Amino acid sequence: MKIVYAGTPEFAVPGLQALAQAGHAVVAVYTQPDRPAGRGRKLRPSPVKEAAQGLGIEVRQPASLRTADAQAALRALGPDLMVVAAYGLILPPAVLETPRLGCVNIHASLLPRWRGAAPIQRALLAGDRETGVTIMQMDAGLDTGAMLAHRTTPITPEDTAGTVHDRLAALGAQALLDVLPGLAAGALPGVPQDAAQATYARKLTKDEAMIDWTQPAAQIARQVQAFNPWPVAETRWRGAPLKVLEARALPGAVEASPGTPSQATREGIDIATGEGVLRVLRLQLAGRKAQTAAEFINGRDIGQEPLPN
Missing domain, CATH: 3.10.25.10 (Formyl transferase, C-terminal domain)
Structure with a gap:
C-alpha cells in the first residue's frame, strides 16, 4: 500500500518508524508547521518531521487541509491509506475520502471512553485502572469512527501521564502494523462505537x-x-x-x-x-x-x- 502518514508530537513517532521498519511505502508525511519554541523563540520542527527527515521521507506542512491546493496535492500522491496520529489538524470530508481505504487514527484511549484532546490525562484523573489505544476508521465526527483494534495496558500507582504516553505510543505502533494486512485485504470490518458509553477528554489547562x-x-x-x-x-x-x-x-x-x-x-x-x-x-x-x-x-x-x- 501507498501510505500517507500524518502526525506531529512524540506520540506519533513510533507509528511512523514502525511503518518504515516493516517496509511499508510511506510516500509522504504531513505534520504541523514549525513553531517558535524556547527562550529565543526560534522555529522548531515537530518530532514527526525530524523522524521523517531521518528516514528520508518527504515532509509536507500545510497550515490547513481545507484548501483546494492542499487537497489536490494529497490526491496527486494516490494514497491507498492515510494514517493519522495526533496530527492536530481537522481532516475535512474531501481528505477523508481521498485514500482508497480511507483514513485510520491511532487514538490514545479505549474508545468510546475518552474521545478528545487529552485522553491519557483524563483517564489518570478519573482513576481508571486501565487504558489503551484504539485503531479507528476515521469519519467526520470527533473520534467517533468504527473501531478496528484495541490494545490495553494497566494504570499503576507509579504511573504518570509521561510513562503511560510512552507505553501507548509503542502499543499504537504495533496495533497499526497488526491491522494493515486485514485493511489491505478488505477483510477487517470495523466495530461501531456505543455512543452511550462515550466520555469527552477536554484539553488541559x-x-x-x-x-x-x-x-x-x-x-x-x-x-x-x-x-x-x-x-x-x-x-x-x-x-x-x-x-x-x-x-x-x-x-x-x-x-x-x-x-x-x-x-x-x-x-x-x-x-x-x-x-x-x-x-x-x-x-x-x-x-x-x-x-x-x-x-x-x-x-x-x-x-x-x-x-x-
Missing part, C-alpha cells in the same frame, strides 16, 4: 494543576500523576511556586487542617488533605532542580504552616 488541599488525598495523587510532565501539579510554599512531581495517598484520619505538613522524613513529606494524607515523594521549587523529599528537607525546616488552597 494550567489552572487545573493547582492543588486544592481540601480534596481527598487519592484525588490529589491522581492529579499529580495526570499532570506530570505537563502542566505539573502545583502548590505554594512560603510564597513560592512548588511543583509536586510524585506523591502517594495514605489512608487514615487526619486532625490537622488541609494543607498542613504533618511530618517530613526521608520517606516523604506528609501533608494533610480533606480526606487522608498525601505523601510527597518528589518536588521542585521554582528555578531549582527536581528533588526527592529527602533532598528537599535536608537543611530545611518544613514547618507546619498550611499550604494555600
Whole structure:
C-alpha cells in the first residue's frame, strides 16, 4: 500500500518508524508547521518531521487541509491509506475520502471512553485502572469512527501521564502494523462505537494543576500523576511556586487542617488533605532542580504552616 502518514508530537513517532521498519511505502508525511519554541523563540520542527527527515521521507506542512491546493496535492500522491496520529489538524470530508481505504487514527484511549484532546490525562484523573489505544476508521465526527483494534495496558500507582504516553505510543505502533494486512485485504470490518458509553477528554489547562488541599488525598495523587510532565501539579510554599512531581495517598484520619505538613522524613513529606494524607515523594521549587523529599528537607525546616488552597 501507498501510505500517507500524518502526525506531529512524540506520540506519533513510533507509528511512523514502525511503518518504515516493516517496509511499508510511506510516500509522504504531513505534520504541523514549525513553531517558535524556547527562550529565543526560534522555529522548531515537530518530532514527526525530524523522524521523517531521518528516514528520508518527504515532509509536507500545510497550515490547513481545507484548501483546494492542499487537497489536490494529497490526491496527486494516490494514497491507498492515510494514517493519522495526533496530527492536530481537522481532516475535512474531501481528505477523508481521498485514500482508497480511507483514513485510520491511532487514538490514545479505549474508545468510546475518552474521545478528545487529552485522553491519557483524563483517564489518570478519573482513576481508571486501565487504558489503551484504539485503531479507528476515521469519519467526520470527533473520534467517533468504527473501531478496528484495541490494545490495553494497566494504570499503576507509579504511573504518570509521561510513562503511560510512552507505553501507548509503542502499543499504537504495533496495533497499526497488526491491522494493515486485514485493511489491505478488505477483510477487517470495523466495530461501531456505543455512543452511550462515550466520555469527552477536554484539553488541559494550567489552572487545573493547582492543588486544592481540601480534596481527598487519592484525588490529589491522581492529579499529580495526570499532570506530570505537563502542566505539573502545583502548590505554594512560603510564597513560592512548588511543583509536586510524585506523591502517594495514605489512608487514615487526619486532625490537622488541609494543607498542613504533618511530618517530613526521608520517606516523604506528609501533608494533610480533606480526606487522608498525601505523601510527597518528589518536588521542585521554582528555578531549582527536581528533588526527592529527602533532598528537599535536608537543611530545611518544613514547618507546619498550611499550604494555600
